[in-house]
Amino acid sequence: MKPDARGYFGAFGGRYVPEVLVAALEELEAAVDLAFADAAFWAEYHRILGEFVGRPSPIYATTRYAHDVSAAPLVLKREDLNHTGAHKINNTVGQALLARRMGKKRLIAETGAGQHGVASAVVGAKFGFPVDVYMGALDVERQALNVYIMQLLGATVHPVTGGTQTLKDATNEAFRVWAAQVEETFYVIGSVVGAHPYPYMVREFQRVIGDEARAQCLERYGRLPSDVIACVGGGSNAMGIFAGFVDDPSVRLWGVEAGGDGLETPRTAAALGAGSVGVLHGSRSYLLQTAQGQVRDTHSISAGLDYPGVGPEHAYLKDSGRATYVPITDTQALEAFHEFARCEGIIPALESAHAIAFARNLAAERGPDDLILVNLSGRGDKDLAQIRAL
Amino acid sequence: MRLTELFAELRREKRPAFIPYLMAGDPTADATVAMLVMLRTVGADIVEVGIPYGDPLADGPTIAAAGQRALAHGGGVAQTLDIIAKASPASPPIVVFSYFNPLLQYGFERFAREAKRAGAVGVIVPDVILEEAHSLQSALAAEGLDMPLLVAPTTAKARAARICAQATGFVYVVSRLGVTGAGSTPDFTPLHDQISRLREVTTMPLAVGFGVSNVGHVKDVAAHADGIIVGSALIDAYAKSAPEDAVAAVQAFVTPLIAASRA
Numbered sequence: 336m337k338p339d340a341r342g343y344f345g346a347f348g349g350r351y352v353p354e355v356l357v358a359a360l361e362e363l364e365a366a367v368d369l370a371f372a373d374a375a376f377w378a379e380y381h382r383i384l385g386e387f388v389g390r391p392s393p394i395y396a397t398t399r400y401a402h403d404v405s406a407a408p409l410v411l412k413r414e415d416l417n418h419t420g421a422h423k424i425n426n427t428v429g430q431a432l433l434a435r436r437m438g439k440k441r442l443i444a445e446t447g448a449g450q451h452g453v454a455s456a457v458v459g460a461k462f463g464f465p466v467d468v469y470m471g472a473l474d475v476e477r478q479a480l481n482v483y484i485m486q487l488l489g490a491t492v493h494p495v496t497g498g499t500q501t502l503k504d505a506t507n508e509a510f511r512v513w514a515a516q517v518e519e520t521f522y523v524i525g526s527v528v529g530a531h532p533y534p535y536m537v538r539e540f541q542r543v544i545g546d547e548a549r550a551q552c553l554e555r556y557g558r559l560p561s562d563v564i565a566c567v568g569g570g571s572n573a574m575g576i577f578a579g580f581v582d583d584p585s586v587r588l589w590g591v592e593a594g595g596d597g598l599e600t601p602r603t604a605a606a607l608g609a610g611s612v613g614v615l616h617g618s619r620s621y622l623l624q625t626a627q628g629q630v631r632d633t634h635s636i637s638a639g640l641d642y643p644g645v646g647p648e649h650a651y652l653k654d655s656g657r658a659t660y661v662p663i664t665d666t667q668a669l670e671a672f673h674e675f676a677r678c679e680g681i682i683p684a685l686e687s688a689h690a691i692a693f694a695r696n697l698a699a700e701r702g703p704d705d706l707i708l709v710n711l712s713g714r715g716d717k718d719l720a721q722i723r724a725l
Numbered sequence: 726m727r728l729t730e731l732f733a734e735l736r737r738e739k740r741p742a743f744i745p746y747l748m749a750g751d752p753t754a755d756a757t758v759a760m761l762v763m764l765r766t767v768g769a770d771i772v773e774v775g776i777p778y779g780d781p782l783a784d785g786p787t788i789a790a791a792g793q794r795a796l797a798h799g800g801g802v803a804q805t806l807d808i809i810a811k812a813s814p815a816s817p818p819i820v821v822f823s824y825f826n827p828l829l830q831y832g833f834e835r836f837a838r839e840a841k842r843a844g845a846v847g848v849i850v851p852d853v854i855l856e857e858a859h860s861l862q863s864a865l866a867a868e869g870l871d872m873p874l875l876v877a878p879t880t881a882k883a884r885a886a887r888i889c890a891q892a893t894g895f896v897y898v899v900s901r902l903g904v905t906g907a908g909s910t911p912d913f914t915p916l917h918d919q920i921s922r923l924r925e926v927t928t929m930p931l932a933v934g935f936g937v938s939n940v941g942h943v944k945d946v947a948a949h950a951d952g953i954i955v956g957s958a959l960i961d962a963y964a965k966s967a968p969e970d971a972v973a974a975v976q977a978f979v980t981p982l983i984a985a986s987r988a
C-alpha cells in the first residue's frame with residue numbers, strides 16, 4: 336500500500352519534523368515518485384543488487400532445526416548471504432542511486448550496531464560520496480570492529496554523546512546535522528522509520544526480499560507459505576519480506592520484537608508489544624515511552640533491535656490485524672542462536688535469531704501441508720565477540 | 726493580553742519584543758520561577774518556557790543538555806505548568822515551547838485547559854509543521870491560546886504565506902539552517918531578505934530566533950524584526966554558575982541585550 340498524500344498508513348506516519356526539513360522531504364518525495372516510475376532506475380538498482388550484492392538471495396529449507404518438534408517445512412530467505420552480511424545494503428544501494436540522481440554531494444547515516452553504517456559506507460565508497468556516520472558513543476565502544484570497517488571504507492564516524500548515547504540519539508543527531516546542511520546532503524535512513532517518504536521508500540527498496548521469496552516459494556513448492564516470520568527493530572527486513580505477501584490473505588505475517596528481559600520488565604525493546612502511540616523521529620507510530628511522553632531507555636541483547644520506536648506501517652498492520660507481533664526474550668534468542676548454528680551450519684545474526692526462535696514455537700503448531708518462511712536478515716559474524724564474552 | 730495586542734502596542738512604540746527562552750526546571754524549578762519574575766522587572770516583553778524533552782530534534786547541545794538536567798530532577802509537562810502557575814502573575818506573558826510527543830501524551834484538550842489556567846498565552850511546537858498543526862491548534866484556540874508556527878530559510882514563499890496565515894500570535898522566523906545554539910557567528914544578511922519576502926505575504930509579527938546571542942546580533946535583528954528570541958546564549962550564561970547565582974547571571978546577561986533591542 337502507498338501511504339496517503341500526507342504520508343499516513345491509516346493513523347500512522349506523517350511528518351513531525353522541524354520546518355527547515357520540509358523542503359528536503361518534499362524534494363525527496365518528488366524524486367522518489369519520478370525514480371519509482373522510471374524503469375531505467377529499477378534496472379540499474381537490480382543490476383547492482385545482482386553484481387555487487389549477490390542477489391537474488393536463495394531460499395533454503397532447513398534440514399534439522401525444529402525438525403524434532405514439527406513436520407512443517409521451515410524455509411529461510413538467505414539475506415545473510417548478501418554482501419556486508421545483511422539486508423541493509425538493499426536499501427543503501429537504492430538511496431545512493433537516488434542521491435546521485437538528485438545531485439547530492441554527500442551522505443549521512445545513523446547507525447546502532449553499525450550494520451547500516453557499514454552498508455552506507457560501502458555505497459559511499461562505490462559511488463564516490465563522502466559519508467558521515469552518526470553513532471552513539473556507547474555503541475562506538477561496543478561495536479569497535481564495525482567502526483573500524485566503516486573507517487576502512489573511507490567513512491567518518493562521529494560518536495554522539497547526548498542522551499542515552501545509543502541509536503535513538505544517533506538518529507536525533509543525524510536529523511540535526513541534516514537540518515544544518517540540508518541542501519547538499521542526502522540522509523540515508525536505515526529502516527522503515529522517519530518522516531514521509533522514508534518509511535515508504537525504504538520498504539520499496541527492501542521489497543525485493545519478499546518479491547523474490549514469493550516467486551521462489553511458488554517455483555520450489557508450488558504454493559505460498561502459510562506463515563512469514565521476520566524480526567522487527569525499526570522494521571525494514573520485516574516490511575521487505577511482508578511486502579511480497581501482504582496481498583495474499585492466506586499468508587499469516589509474524590513480526591518478532593526484542594523482548595529483552597521480558598515485556599513485563601522495563602528492559603525491553605518491544606515497541607508494538609509494550610509501547611503506546613506517540614511520535615518519534617518524524618512519524619506517528621508505537622513507541623516505548625513514559626506517561627509524560629519521554630522516550631524510554633530500551634534493552635535488547637541484539638543491538639539492531641534495541642530501538643524504542645518502530646516503523647509506522649507496522650503500527651498500521653498491527654492495528655488492522657493483518658500482521659501479528661510477538662516478543663522473544665534475550666534468553667530465547669540466544670538459545671535459538673546456538674541451536675540453529677549447530678543444526679544448520681549457519682550462524683545467524685542475533686536479530687535474526689529472534690525470528691528463528693519464534694519459528695520453532697510456531698512450527699510446533701504447524702504440519703507438513705504448511706510452509707513457514709523465515710527471513711534470515713543477517714549473519715552473526717558481527718555478534719561473535721559479544722557472544723564469546725558472555 | 727493576547728500576543729497580537731502586545732505586538733500592536735510594541736509597534737506603536739517602534740521597538741521589537743525581546744523574548745528570552747528558559748528551560749523549565751533548569752537549574753531548579755524555583756530558579757525558573759525567580760528568573761521569570763526577574764525578567765519582567767528588567768523589561769523582557771514575552772518569555773518562552775521550554776518543557777524539557779529527551780529527544781529535542783530542533784535543539785543544539787546547550788538546550789538539549791538543559792533539558793536533560795531538568796528531566797533529571799522531575800522536569801516535564803506537569804512541573805512546567807506548575808512553574809508557570811507560580812510565576813505568571815508577576816512575569817512577562819509566557820509562551821510554552823514543547824515538542825509534540827509530551828503534549829500528545831498529556832492530551833491536547835487537557836493541556837490547553839491547564840496551560841490557560843496556569844496563565845500561559847501561547848504554545849510553540851518545533852516539530853509540528855503546517856500539515857500536522859490542526860488538532861493541537863484548535864484545542865489551544867478553544868482556550869484562547871495562540872500557536873505561532875515556524876518558517877525556515879528553506880521555506881518557499883507560497884508555503885510561507887500559508888504558514889503565516891495559519892499561525893496565531895506571531896510567526897517564528899528561524900534565522901538559519903540547523904538547530905538552536907549560540908556557537909557560530911551568524912550572518913544575518915540572508916535573514917533580512919527572508920524577512921522582506923515574508924513582509925510581502927503577511928502582516929503578522931515576525932520574531933527571529935536561532936543563534937541570536939549578543940548585543941551586536943540583537944541590534945542587527947532589531948532593525949528588521951518584530952521580536953528577538955534569545956535561548957542558548959542565555960542558558961550558557963548561567964549553566965556554569967551555581968544554581969543560587971543563576972538568576973543574577975541571567976539578569977546580567979539580558980540587561981544589555983534588552984537595552985540594545987530598544988536602542
Ligand SMILES: Cc1ncc(COP(=O)(O)O)c(C=O)c1O
Pocket residue numbers: 421422448450451525526527566567568569570571572573638639640684686687712713714
Ligand atoms: C541483521 C539485522 N537484522 C535486523 C535488523 C533490524 O532492523 P530492521 O528491523 O530495520 O530490519 C538489523 C539492524 O541492524 C540487522 O543488522
